[in-house]
Amino acid sequence: xxxxxxxxxxxxxxxxxxxxxxxxxxxxxxxxxxxxxxxxxxxxxxxxxxxxxxxxxxxxxxxxxxxxxxxxxxxxxxxxxxxxxxxxxxxxxxxxxxxxxxxxxxxxxxxx
Numbered sequence: 001x002x003x004x005x006x007x008x009x010x011x012x013x014x015x016x017x018x019x020x021x022x023x024x025x026x027x028x029x030x031x032x033x034x035x036x037x038x039x040x041x042x043x044x045x046x047x048x049x050x051x052x053x054x055x056x057x058x059x060x061x062x063x064x065x066x067x068x069x070x071x072x073x074x075x076x077x078x079x080x081x082x083x084x085x086x087x088x089x090x091x092x093x094x095x096x097x098x099x100x101x102x103x104x105x106x107x108x109x110x111x112x
Contacts, residue, residue, distance in 0.1 A: 002026050002100055004093055009106030012083055020078040020106060022093030027074055033096035034067060034078045036089035037105075047078060048096040061087075083110045
C-alpha cells in the first residue's frame with residue numbers, strides 16, 4: 001500500500017503564498033489531486049493533475065493555485081498564491097478519485 005506524506009503547510013497572512021509537497025512511497029500512475037477539509041465539512045478536491053500533466057481546478061482556487069507533479073520523484077506539489085482566510089484547512093493529497101490511504105495532511109492557516 002502506497003504511503004502519502006504531505007508537508008509545507010503553515011501560518012501565512014492573507015495575500016501570501018505557500019508551496020505544499022506530497023511524497024509517495026512508490027510510483028503512482030493515477031491522476032493525483034489535492035484535497036482540503038475544514039472541521040465539520042467534507043473533504044473536497046481543489047486541484048488535480050493527470051499523469052500527462054493536464055490540470056483541473058475548483059473554481060474557488062482557479063488562477064491562484066497551481067498543481068504539478070514530478071513522476072520521477074513520486075512527488076506532487078501545490079503552489080498556493082494570493083491566499084485567503086477561506087483557504088484555511090488541512091490539505092491532503094491522494095489519487096483522483098481518492099483510492100489510496102489518506103496521509104496525515106498538512107495544516108494551512110491564513111490570517112486576515
